[in-house]
Amino acid sequence: MTLHFPPQQSTQLESAKKKASDMTPEEFDQLAQLHDSFKPLWVTPTIQAGPILPSDKDDLVGYMNDERVYSFLIGPPNPYLPEHADHWIRTRVSRMTIKGSPLHLALRDMEKGGKLIGSVGCSDELDENLDGDDTGYWLSPDYHGQGIMAKALRLVLQEISIKEVGKRKYNSCANVGNWASRKTMEKVGFVVQPDIQIGLKDGVEVHQWRLRLYLTEEDLATREVAIEATPLPSLVGAK
Template identity: 60%
Template sequence: MPTDIVENTESHTQELSSQERDRLCRLHDSYKPVWLTETIQLGPLLPSDKDSLLEYLNDPRIYQYLYGPPCPYKPEDADFWINGRIHRMTKAGSPTNFCLRDMARGGKAIGSVGVSDASDDDLSGDDTGYWLAPDYHGQGLMAKALKMMLRKVSIDEVGKRKFNSHVFEDNWASRKTLEKAGFVYQPDIKRENVKDGKVINMWVFRLYLSDEDIAKQDIIAEATPLPSLA
């Protein structure tokens, strides 16, 4: 599956005053979550998610299909990713990385989906990234989360119309997720990455939308939570 690419945010962080950093953190962390299902929310990455990041990004069932996070994934890696969250926001203040949280398990983060505010003129990188805890696979959660956040943030807020994503070759589950979200496999575009010293062939997917396409899209309605979780 595609994943969030760890970027170097340290230099940007040092340029901010402590007051500005605190303001941006509050803005990011106060983003209102949305209900994906009756028990699962999509919300901003929070400092309290550190334990989940350490648990799942060290799980070989997840790591084998991720390009970017180090392995082993250490506490300082989680701190770096969480502390850099304010640099993964749109100009309007919306996060571009969201956690899936199982509210029936106390809000435990069980996955992540990242969308893009990058220019349509540059399709060299991944516009989407995601991972999901193995116990939640096969339920259609990630395709729904991806479509919801693409529409809510990238399409409606940013005005983005072109998207690019890469998947490890033979990762059929991730391919199915992207295709459910409207992405189309590009057999004529070849890409390779190096992971753990091995060359990995990548599938390339693209999603191009016109304003007419967007007008015809069905809006994914927010779910109604269980009364005990509302």
């Protein structure tokens, strides 16, 4: 699943860490092409994890203004406006590994023409620099309760963050009472920490469970391997 580029492109990827707003139009367009060419991962026979695209803007605005999604997220502004989506999508080019794989992926229902149904992301921060959350996700309420996110999170961490970035330590959180999110992370191996952290949402304090996933080389040797799903015959070649 890893993209390989000639030396000059690898050099360009080195510069992807700067903010999208600081790139020249040529730099941005070139990196966006690399980002968008990532070969999606099949999470289930009908759902892919692939690049976030400008065409996701309208769906993103809709989801981020849906209380069933927004109420569990700390970061997004409310109301969530088209310009917020434009900014977030534009930052995608600086959210790549040095090999060109996105660190933040869109989940798509390929039986519905690749409609955006969620996203999952992780950080490439060094393990000794952990600060706050470096793993996060959201999923359309229509797809809750199907085990999709646990599969997606395990696959993305394994194929991109662990293999390409070399990360072994992850932090995440879930609002106290959000048992579905907590159970999703526990399925992937995250462990709930004894202390409760305080987050701020719209200026109001929110109590959160802190969860950590710390992997040793021995853990990796015995850890359940995430296997890509085989797409439905009707969806073979879909992207």
